[in-house]
Amino acid sequence: VATLNEAISGISPVDRDAAARADERQAQLTKPLGALGMIESLGSRLAAISGTFPPPVPSRPIVTVFAADHGVLAEGVSPWPVEVTAQMVATFLSGGAGINVIAGEVGATVLVVDVGVATPIPAQANGSEPNRLVSAKVRPGTDNLLRGPAMSRAEAIQAIQAGLTIADKLVDRGADVLVTGDMGIGNTTAAAALVSALTGWPPRAVTGRGTGISDEMLEHKVEVIDAAIERVAAAHDVPRTALSQLPADVLLAELGGLEIGGIAGVVLGGALRRVPVLVDGVSSLAGALIGVALAPEAVGYVIAGHRSAEPGATAAMEHLGLEPLLDLRIRIGEGAGACLAVPLLRTAARVLSEMATLHDAGVSESTEEPPASALAPGEAAEFPLPLSDPALGWDEI
Amino acid sequence: VATLNEAISGISPVDRDAAARADERQAQLTKPLGALGMIESLGSRLAAISGTFPPPVPSRPIVTVFAADHGVLAEGVSPWPVEVTAQMVATFLSGGAGINVIAGEVGATVLVVDVGVATPIPAQANGSEPNRLVSAKVRPGTDNLLRGPAMSRAEAIQAIQAGLTIADKLVDRGADVLVTGDMGIGNTTAAAALVSALTGWPPRAVTGRGTGISDEMLEHKVEVIDAAIERVAAAHDVPRTALSQLPADVLLAELGGLEIGGIAGVVLGGALRRVPVLVDGVSSLAGALIGVALAPEAVGYVIAGHRSAEPGATAAMEHLGLEPLLDLRIRIGEGAGACLAVPLLRTAARVLSEMATLHDAGVSESTEEPPASALAPGEAAEFPLPLSDPALGWDEI
Numbered sequence: 130v131a132t133l134n135e136a137i138s139g140i141s142p143v144d145r146d147a148a149a150r151a152d153e154r155q156a157q158l159t160k161p162l163g164a165l166g167m168i169e170s171l172g173s174r175l176a177a178i179s180g181t182f183p184p185p186v187p188s189r190p191i192v193t194v195f196a197a198d199h200g201v202l203a204e205g206v207s208p209w210p211v212e213v214t215a216q217m218v219a220t221f222l223s224g225g226a227g228i229n230v231i232a233g234e235v236g237a238t239v240l241v242v243d244v245g246v247a248t249p250i251p252a253q254a255n256g257s258e259p260n261r262l263v264s265a266k267v268r269p270g271t272d273n274l275l276r277g278p279a280m281s282r283a284e285a286i287q288a289i290q291a292g293l294t295i296a297d298k299l300v301d302r303g304a305d306v307l308v309t310g311d312m313g314i315g316n317t318t319a320a321a322a323l324v325s326a327l328t329g330w331p332p333r334a335v336t337g338r339g340t341g342i343s344d345e346m347l348e349h350k351v352e353v354i355d356a357a358i359e360r361v362a363a364a365h366d367v368p369r370t371a372l373s374q375l376p377a378d379v380l381l382a383e384l385g386g387l388e389i390g391g392i393a394g395v396v397l398g399g400a401l402r403r404v405p406v407l408v409d410g411v412s413s414l415a416g417a418l419i420g421v422a423l424a425p426e427a428v429g430y431v432i433a434g435h436r437s438a439e440p441g442a443t444a445a446m447e448h449l450g451l452e453p454l455l456d457l458r459i460r461i462g463e464g465a466g467a468c469l470a471v472p473l474l475r476t477a478a479r480v481l482s483e484m485a486t487l488h489d490a491g492v493s494e495s496t497e498e499p500p501a502s503a504l505a506p507g508e509a510a511e512f513p514l515p516l517s518d519p520a521l522g523w524d525e526i
Numbered sequence: 527v528a529t530l531n532e533a534i535s536g537i538s539p540v541d542r543d544a545a546a547r548a549d550e551r552q553a554q555l556t557k558p559l560g561a562l563g564m565i566e567s568l569g570s571r572l573a574a575i576s577g578t579f580p581p582p583v584p585s586r587p588i589v590t591v592f593a594a595d596h597g598v599l600a601e602g603v604s605p606w607p608v609e610v611t612a613q614m615v616a617t618f619l620s621g622g623a624g625i626n627v628i629a630g631e632v633g634a635t636v637l638v639v640d641v642g643v644a645t646p647i648p649a650q651a652n653g654s655e656p657n658r659l660v661s662a663k664v665r666p667g668t669d670n671l672l673r674g675p676a677m678s679r680a681e682a683i684q685a686i687q688a689g690l691t692i693a694d695k696l697v698d699r700g701a702d703v704l705v706t707g708d709m710g711i712g713n714t715t716a717a718a719a720l721v722s723a724l725t726g727w728p729p730r731a732v733t734g735r736g737t738g739i740s741d742e743m744l745e746h747k748v749e750v751i752d753a754a755i756e757r758v759a760a761a762h763d764v765p766r767t768a769l770s771q772l773p774a775d776v777l778l779a780e781l782g783g784l785e786i787g788g789i790a791g792v793v794l795g796g797a798l799r800r801v802p803v804l805v806d807g808v809s810s811l812a813g814a815l816i817g818v819a820l821a822p823e824a825v826g827y828v829i830a831g832h833r834s835a836e837p838g839a840t841a842a843m844e845h846l847g848l849e850p851l852l853d854l855r856i857r858i859g860e861g862a863g864a865c866l867a868v869p870l871l872r873t874a875a876r877v878l879s880e881m882a883t884l885h886d887a888g889v890s891e892s893t894e895e896p897p898a899s900a901l902a903p904g905e906a907a908e909f910p911l912p913l914s915d916p917a918l919g920w921d922e923i
Contacts, residue, residue: 159614159617162738225887227562459562469565483626490613
């Protein structure tokens with residue numbers, strides 16, 4: 130198992146040669162160049178990530194849902210009580226949550242990672258395939274990030290290491306896409322604060338309604354985040370706009386997010402092992418920002434699954450130069466939106482290995498010279514119903 | 527098998543009660559209301575379409591790829607020669623095209639329908655499961671829509687009837703999602719002309735680059751479409767802006783698109799049989815415009831799979847009040863972009879039948895009252911690596 134320092138020093142840039150080979154192939158396949166849009170560029174990214182051409186077709190996607198609680202909930206930033214985090218963990222394990230349905234649809238398995246759930250997980254829910262729990266609890270919830278650091282720097286590093294260790298072990302066991310997800314009542318406050326600190330976007334521009342809060346609660350949430358940013362800037366004696374200069378683990382300790390730390394570790398682990406990390410909404414993207422701050426080359430291994438309705442997600446994607454695959458106004462977290470993009474990754478890889486080339490299919494070349502003559506004007510064929518001359522009999526359809 | 531008149535008179539409005547039951551359930555599931563975004567509204571639409579709650583989970587999606595040639599190719603609107611239509615039909619049958627890869631990924635089968643291919647389909651390609659051909663040729667390609675009607679009104683009706691018959695038979699045989707696709711060199715010219723006539727959008731706003739033509743060829747294509755619109759308006763003695771008042775089959779005869787007619791028939795057939803019709807790009811949407819012009823209630827059965835890069839697709843979707851599920855800049859036709867949305871339909875249906883309710887999962891209710899107190903400040907747990915206290919042993923991950 131890699132340590133955090135080994136991962137940070139061991140992450141290689143993605144393979145531009147493999148991507149170039151993919152691009153070259155796109156021009157030969159039985160379609161106009163570019164006609165598959167983002168599926169084409171995604172195929173090139175998968176080649177760059179794996180360092181092989183054609184890239185492997187993902188067959189074992191795993192959703193890691195990091196769960197943790199948040200001391201900032203004391204500030205009234207969410208209408209849901211803290212127990213819901215543990216209750217939702219139990220729901221993931223019994224298979225009744227949104228992520229279970231989506232993972233089942235796309236052929237992914239779900240691994241729930243308790244990095245900091247504060248209340249007991251209801252006992253009736255003992256996970257079984259394909260939904261399982263790993264306990265990697267750093268501490269039972271964070272402290273209130275408005276009043277002081279959410280956790281110690283050592284705890285922040287532990288959370289990141291937990292995600293890295295899990296990613297490394299999952300890849301050992303065959304995982305070939307790591308989908309990141311989160312659960313934690315109050316966690317969009319931590320995530321938005323981290324996104325603001327790491328991107329420089331102002332709190333108001335990155336703060337969203339999370340589970341769907343009122344205008345009044347949203348206004349309060351913005352104020353909490355703004356004050357927390359101010360607190361951290363003062364504590365480290367740097368201007369608010371220069372917070373991104375602080376070490377990422379320090380920012381995580383101040384404003385995290387144990388689950389955000391875990392996700393940062395998955396980003397590092399995926400990058401180390403050359404496996405795509407398919408990230409979800411604002412909590413996952415806050416994790417990606419931290420992972421990429423620690424190891425800049427890791428960004429090449431991150432694929433944005435969807436555009437969450439949370440504005441902080443858009444801020445983080447712009448900062449990382451990522452374009453999301455889906456845009457369905459999903460804001461459930463859990464890895465759900467990202468997991469829905471798994472078939473697009475498989476399609477992108479399969480296009481490169483399964484589509485015929487124009488040459489092999491015997492398809493004529495295009496030319497900008499207009500053809501010399503029109504079609505022979507067709508004679509209208511007789512057309513009795515049921516249809517004439519079927520290549521297949523109707524009964525065979 | 528239903529006749530066109532039977533279909534037009536037999537299409538029922540979608541079931542608003544079933545949709546209301548779906549909406550009600552969304553509020554009870556283990557997620558904040560609205561957190562699954564468009565997946566939620568899609569689930570309600572599937573309930574409305576089937577008239578049942580929960581809606582059935584699609585298990586047998588079929589892509590019907592209607593293929594036909596276009597006399598307007600004589601005007602130099604595409605760089606590809608006419609033979610490519612037949613060559614691509616052969617590629618569909620041998621499994622080497624984009625739609626084959628995508629259909630394979632999402633578990634759909636491909637049925638290619640020759641409604642008007644002008645040149646011989648290369649003989650080596652005899653389709654086999656899951657890629658098959660039905661010959662329903664109305665005539666070998668259309669006439670040049672710039673110089674006169676593309677086909678007779680009887681031929682236009684035959685093309686629509688062919689699509690209706692196929693849809694009806696496919697539903698008899700178990701198809702539960704009808705994905706529409708098209709193949710026809712030159713067909714974005716016909717499709718854009720029809721979209722302009724039926725929506726009132728000017729030719730320049732609905733004309734795109736099709737397979738990827740040059741600025742110069744695009745300019746010429748706009749002129750061809752503009753002149754064709756002018757010709758039809760003069761022939762029927764109506765203002766250009768009132769072309770949508772003409773019967774839809776007359777417009778199809780003037781400006782079609784045998785494959786566009788076939789797709790219009792699938793829209794009617796799906797609506798008649800209460801099966802969702804998942805439409806693709808500008809050719810499919812031109813077909814949907816015609817189908818909906820003939821039977822306005824049919825629009826409730828149409829789901830826009832993706833936003834094609836062709837601007838005419840956006841015009842048609844706005845006119846029909848449809849919001850696309852995907853936006854990947856795909857412009858390959860074939861039904862490819864729509865087919866990629868099949869897992870979203872399955873997910874939307876499964877959410878309604880498989881997710882637990884908050885009550886069943888024992889999840890606490892939300893309240894806008896902030897909680898009275900903070901989390902108990904957590905004691906940092908010891909955290910040796912490998913992780914402590916796993917609910918699963920690491921070897922079991």
